[in-house]
Amino acid sequence: MAHTHAPRLPHHPQRAARGPARPGRMARLDEHLPVDHRLSSVYRVGAGLMGLVLLAFGILGLIDKIGFFDTGGATVAGLNTNGALSVLSICVGLLLFTGMVIGGNFASTLNMVLGIAFVLSGFINLALLDTDYNFLAFHLQNVLFSFVVGLMLMMFGMYGRVSGGLPHDNPYWQARHPEQAAQELRRRRRQSMPIARS
DSSP, X not given: OOOOOOOOOOOOHHHHHHOSOOTTOOOOHHHHSOTTOXXXXXXXXXXHHHHXXXXXXXXXXXXXXXXXXXXXXXEETTEEOOHHHHHHHHHHHHHHXXXXXXXXXXXXXXXXXXXXXXXXXXXXXXXXXXXXXXXXXXXXXXXXXXXXXXHHHHHHHXXXXXXXXXXXXXXXXXXXXXXXXXXXXXXXXXXXXXXXXX
């Protein structure tokens, strides 16, 4: 009498070790974006461009040998400045260049954080314009410049990451909707499989 053997299912020790997937698990930020994703280029360009502007502004201010806390009205490219503001601009510019080199989520987060800091700086220095505490020699054009740089950095940092209408191939959307992303991946795989002909 012939014995029939039930087919054995393939064993995947790595899957078993990890345990069942938990759909509700929130992915960490560093899992949201592959390092080679095209969004990383946007974050790098934003950080590099704004860093170049600030670095040039700071270097030109130091070349003019303006006093560190001078409020005498020295200008660079139409903006008031002094030694303290020039050094601060160079430091922030170098930090943005670091973000450009690293890229990925680091550049995105750095752009957003510094963007918020520039906007807050604009409001704070607006309140200090005509006081003895205006150590950075801000004038109204500096306040407007701070707002513009802050909004630009926030735009570059949030691009493709903070939005209500992200495309479904966006890695941030996939991390926030793991079940739907897995279903769409399985559907695409089935559609790409060749149809067997009898």
